Amino acid sequence: xxAKEAExxxxxxxxxxxxxDRIGNTAIPEMxxxxxxxxxxxVHHIDHVDQYHKAMAELGYQTMGENGIPQRRFFQKGGxxxxxxxxxxxxxxxxxxxxxxxxxxxxxxxAYNRPKISLAKQFPNxxxxxxxxxxxxxxxxxxxxxxxxxxxxRR
Numbered sequence: 001x002x003a004k005e006a007e008x009x010x011x012x013x014x015x016x017x018x019x020x021d022r023i024g025n026t027a028i029p030e031m032x033x034x035x036x037x038x039x040x041x042x043v044h045h046i047d048h049v050d051q052y053h054k055a056m057a058e059l060g061y062q063t064m065g066e067n068g069i070p071q072r073r074f075f076q077k078g079g080x081x082x083x084x085x086x087x088x089x090x091x092x093x094x095x096x097x098x099x100x101x102x103x104x105x106x107x108x109x110x111a112y113n114r115p116k117i118s119l120a121k122q123f124p125n126x127x128x129x130x131x132x133x134x135x136x137x138x139x140x141x142x143x144x145x146x147x148x149x150x151x152x153x154r155r
Contacts, residue, residue, distance in 0.1 A: 002027075002037050005084055009041060012055045018042045018091055023099045025116075028106050032116050036078075038085045040099055046090040049073040061086065069095060097149070098142060104152075105145030 002022045009020055024038025025031045043049060050073070053063045060077045061084070067074035071093060077084040089095050115137050123129040 002039065005037065005039060008059055009039065009086065012052055012059065013041065013043065013049075016043050016045070016048055016052075018044060019096075021100060023087070023103050024085070027103050030113075031106065032113055032120070036082050036085055038087065040096065041086060041088040042091055042093070042096055043088055044091055046071050046073060046088065049088050056086075071095075098146065101145040101149030102138075102142050105141070105148050 006020045006022075010017060019040075019042035021040045022037065023040045024036070025033030026035070026037055056063060056075050061075040062077070062079075064074040064076060066072050071090055072095065073088040075084075075086040075088070076082050077086075087095075087099070115134055119130050119133040123133065
């Protein structure tokens with residue numbers, strides 16, 4: 001499903017797009033995850049992304065603006081039954097490295113599964129409590145992941 005959607009993103013963004021990666025929990029083998037595919041796009045100019053809103057809408061995506069992260073454009077597909085998230089960042093954004101480092105680190109560590117399963121059992125019908133519950137773990141793991149990833153890049 002990711003590959004199919006990535007092809008659609010290439011068609012929409014064309015030469016503006018520098019990179020497309022699968023991120024998020026579904027990109028980590030054997031990881032518990034909601035069935036939402038997270039896609040990261042790196043683009044030349046974040047301000048140019050706004051001209052693609054119509055094309056994204058034609059693919060079923062809702063434009064969400066920055067959605068809490070400056071210099072990001074966020075799109076979601078599927079309404080209340082979301083199937084895809086697209087995170088668009090400008091070239092060189094630290095958020096690109098953060099997302100990729102976290103994914104790669106978790107592929108190695110797989111430590112994220114335990115708190116997610118526990119929180120899912122604890123808050124089966126409260127997505128906000130579930131998200132808040134994993135926040136501290138994610139922040140701490142991101143720091144470790146970035147250090148791990150940067151060290152790996154130096155080799």
